[in-house]
Amino acid sequence: xxxxxxxxxxxxxxxxxxxxxxxxxxxxxxxxxxxxxxxxxxxxxxxxxxxxxxxxxxxxxxxxxxxxxxxxxxxxxxxxxxxxxxxxxxxxxxxxxxxxxxxxxxxxxxxxxxxxxxxxxxxxxxxxxxxxxxxxxxxxxxxxxxxxxxxxxxxxxxxxxxxxxxxxxxxxxxxxxxxxxxxxxxxxxxxxxxxxxxxxxxxxxxxxxxxxxxxxxxxxxxxxxxxxxxxxxxxxxxxxxxxxxxxxxxxxxxxxxxxxxxxxxxxxxxxxxxxxxxxxxxxxxxxxxxxxxxxxxxxxxxxxxxxxxxxxxxxxxxxxxxxxxxxxxxxxxxxxxxxxxx
Amino acid sequence: xxxxxxxxxxxxxxxxxxxxxxxxxxxxxxxxxxxxxxxxxxxxxxxxxxxxxxxxxxxxxxxxxxxxxxxxxxxxxxxxxxxxxxxxxxxxxxxxxxxxxxxxxxxxxxxxxxxxxxxxxxxxxxxxxxxxxxxxxxxxxxxxxxxxxxxxxxxxxxxxxxxxxxxxxxxxxxxxxxxxxxxxxxxxxxxxxxxxxxxxxxxxxxxxxxxxxxxxxxxxxxxxxxxxxxxxxxxxxxxxxxxxxxxxxxxxxxxxxxxxxxxxxxxxxxxxxxxxxxxxxxxxxxxxxxxxxxxxxxxxxxxxxxxxxxxxxxxxxxxxxxxxxxxxxxxxxxxxxxxxxx
Numbered sequence: 053x054x055x056x057x058x059x060x061x062x063x064x065x066x067x068x069x070x071x072x073x074x075x076x077x078x079x080x081x082x083x084x085x086x087x088x089x090x091x092x093x094x095x096x097x098x099x100x101x102x103x104x105x106x107x108x109x110x111x112x113x114x115x116x117x118x119x120x121x122x123x124x125x126x127x128x129x130x131x132x133x134x135x136x137x138x139x140x141x142x143x144x145x146x147x148x149x150x151x152x153x154x155x156x157x158x159x160x161x162x163x164x165x166x167x168x169x170x171x172x173x174x175x176x177x178x179x180x181x182x183x184x185x186x187x188x189x190x191x192x193x194x195x196x197x198x199x200x201x202x203x204x205x206x207x208x209x210x211x212x213x214x215x216x217x218x219x220x221x222x223x224x225x226x227x228x229x230x231x232x233x234x235x236x237x238x239x240x241x242x243x244x245x246x247x248x249x250x251x252x253x254x255x256x257x258x259x260x261x262x263x264x265x266x267x268x269x270x271x272x273x274x275x276x277x278x279x280x281x282x283x284x285x286x287x288x289x290x291x292x293x294x295x296x297x298x299x300x301x302x303x304x305x306x307x308x309x310x311x312x313x314x315x316x317x318x319x320x321x322x323x324x325x326x327x328x329x330x331x332x333x334x335x336x337x338x339x340x341x342x343x344x345x346x347x348x349x350x351x352x353x354x355x356x357x358x359x360x361x362x363x364x365x366x367x368x369x370x371x372x373x374x375x376x377x378x379x380x381x382x383x384x385x386x387x388x389x390x391x392x393x394x
Numbered sequence: 395x396x397x398x399x400x401x402x403x404x405x406x407x408x409x410x411x412x413x414x415x416x417x418x419x420x421x422x423x424x425x426x427x428x429x430x431x432x433x434x435x436x437x438x439x440x441x442x443x444x445x446x447x448x449x450x451x452x453x454x455x456x457x458x459x460x461x462x463x464x465x466x467x468x469x470x471x472x473x474x475x476x477x478x479x480x481x482x483x484x485x486x487x488x489x490x491x492x493x494x495x496x497x498x499x500x501x502x503x504x505x506x507x508x509x510x511x512x513x514x515x516x517x518x519x520x521x522x523x524x525x526x527x528x529x530x531x532x533x534x535x536x537x538x539x540x541x542x543x544x545x546x547x548x549x550x551x552x553x554x555x556x557x558x559x560x561x562x563x564x565x566x567x568x569x570x571x572x573x574x575x576x577x578x579x580x581x582x583x584x585x586x587x588x589x590x591x592x593x594x595x596x597x598x599x600x601x602x603x604x605x606x607x608x609x610x611x612x613x614x615x616x617x618x619x620x621x622x623x624x625x626x627x628x629x630x631x632x633x634x635x636x637x638x639x640x641x642x643x644x645x646x647x648x649x650x651x652x653x654x655x656x657x658x659x660x661x662x663x664x665x666x667x668x669x670x671x672x673x674x675x676x677x678x679x680x681x682x683x684x685x686x687x688x689x690x691x692x693x694x695x696x697x698x699x700x701x702x703x704x705x706x707x708x709x710x711x712x713x714x715x716x717x718x719x720x721x722x723x724x725x726x727x728x729x730x731x732x733x734x735x736x
Contacts, residue, residue, distance in 0.1 A: 066728065099448060100451070102446050111526060112493065114529075115529050193536070285413055388410070388411040388530075
């Protein structure tokens with residue numbers, strides 16, 4: 053009886069009931085797709101030796117639609133999003149958890165493909181999914197599939213404390229590459245816009261890049277991955293947290309040509325678009341060149357640049373110097389540009 | 395501008411956008427309701443000294459409907475569910491994370507009440523919510539509010555390894571109290587069934603109870619909280635994991651009278667109903683009495699009893715001896731009795 057095959061073409065309520073179908077889903081779909089083979093993975097809790105030192109702990113829910121889009125998917129996003137939150141605290145990712153809520157009737161192949169992406173992304177980021185949970189809800193109670201990942205990371209003893217409060221006037225502000233790619237990739241997939249070349253999501257793990265940056269520039273004050281709300285939100289958080297002002301030069305902001313073009317057509321501001329594989333760093337001005345060189349040596353930071361600086365003027369406010377020489381304030385985002393971008 | 399009040403009567407997409415409304419929601423609703431006041435709570439990652447030793451890490455999604463039901467709510471369930479998963483690994487809960495996915499238009503008072511329950515439950519369990527995430531999706535993309543909690547716990551140096559593989563024939567099987575209360579409480583709330591006395595969910599934190607049990611009975615082989623799938627699923631997992639059989643005496647299973655009555659009317663088997671504040675333990679037979687005494691001394695274990703035993707007969711199978719003296723097999727649950735029970 054135990055080995056009787058339960059149909060595996062769609063996700064059913066029984067797959068979330070904690071009985072035989074749940075067990076089958078775990079053994080036949082989830083663990084193989086994740087590349088996890090151990091029996092220990094079947095327990096509710098993962099148990100391991102504490103990594104020691106200081107640790108970072110984070111969580112993020114993912115509701116992006118569509119589930120797959122140019123360059124990435126909800127599975128990759130969930131892994132890299134959590135890896136990157138750990139990285140922004142200066143931590144090296146140690147272990148991740150994965151909780152799924154699936155809609156009854158979801159094609160099993162869709163769940164499998166998402167999980168294969170989770171597995172591949174974990175391998176790419178050098179971190180394991182050590183525990184998880186699956187719930188299935190009736191049709192209409194959730195839109196296809198939502199994921200929540202949590203992560204534990206280890207902060208090395210030499211890592212500087214990272215916090216916007218540590219930023220001070222004169223510090224340099226760096227970005228690790230082009231902005232707005234993820235937002236445009238998801239928007240284009242959702243609205244069936246096609247343009248050439250295709251804009252792909254920048255979704256990528258940043259923990260290794262951060263370690264290189266911190267080694268080259270221990271005077272790094274704070275890091276943030278500019279996801280929802282884009283670099284506009286990140287810069288405002290830095291200005292607010294540091295009680296200093298920020299000045300950005302508009303013509304230094306790296307933006308891909310098709311991203312800029314689409315923003316012009318649709319009236320979007322690329323500063324407010326989500327990124328999923330970029331970081332913004334505030335660095336001691338004396339180490340700005342070393343930081344820039346470290347970022348540019350790394351595949352994830354090849355297009356890094358210095359975006360602007362912290363200033364004693366207009367504390368708490370982000371000002372952009374436009375290409376025409378005028379100034380405008382970069383407001384903290386207030387509304388919702390693109391729901392379900394991550 | 396930053397202090398302009400954003401209406402807080404319903405949850406809007408802007409509250410999940412990572413901008414000013416998200417910040418307002420966090421500062422004005424989430425942190426006060428949780429009883430968390432520190433600025434550090436505003437970072438994506440919580441950073442703390444590693445608790446050392448061995449740690450347990452777990453995650454669980456919560457999709458229960460309705461959000462409030464006799465004796466508990468999704469907020470309490472989310473905290474205690476994760477605390478209990480840690481407890482079943484022998485761990486003392488150290489830190490929790492909370493990720494929410496809310497539906498646009500949800501009454502802010504509902505979110506606030508849920509979060510107040512999360513805060514109160516965390517205080518009751520002696521653990522802090524140290525990090526979190528909030529997403530808002532459009533109407534119809536999620537049913538009101540889903541939560542995902544993850545947790546880190548510390549396993550003390552004297553704690554025995556806990557795993558069904560360690561159970562052996564002759565071991566005693568204990569349950570910490572009545573079964574089926576949570577399942578019946580949610581079912582009754584959902585279907586507007588009323589009966590007297592009201593059955594309340596047994597939702598409760600079990601970490602303290604587990605520590606008392608392990609101190610009294612270090613020969614505890616394994617623990618499990620019988621949530622989805624009820625004690626039928628738990629006993630089958632123990633039989634399967636140990637490669638031994640299980641024998642249960644039907645007349646020893648503690649079931650409240652109204653739970654039994656409702657099960658008879660609706661044709662439900664209480665062994666398959668979810669519990670949220672109970673544990674099932676396999677304990678060395680020589681320590682069974684000490685274990686039982688330890689459980690009964692604790693408010694969460696006052697109605698504990700010995701349910702049955704592991705046996706060398708019928709390996710992998712759970713057999714119940716009925717009140718009439720006959721035997722029947724307790725099958726591993728196959729379908730879904732009550733979707734969205736947790």
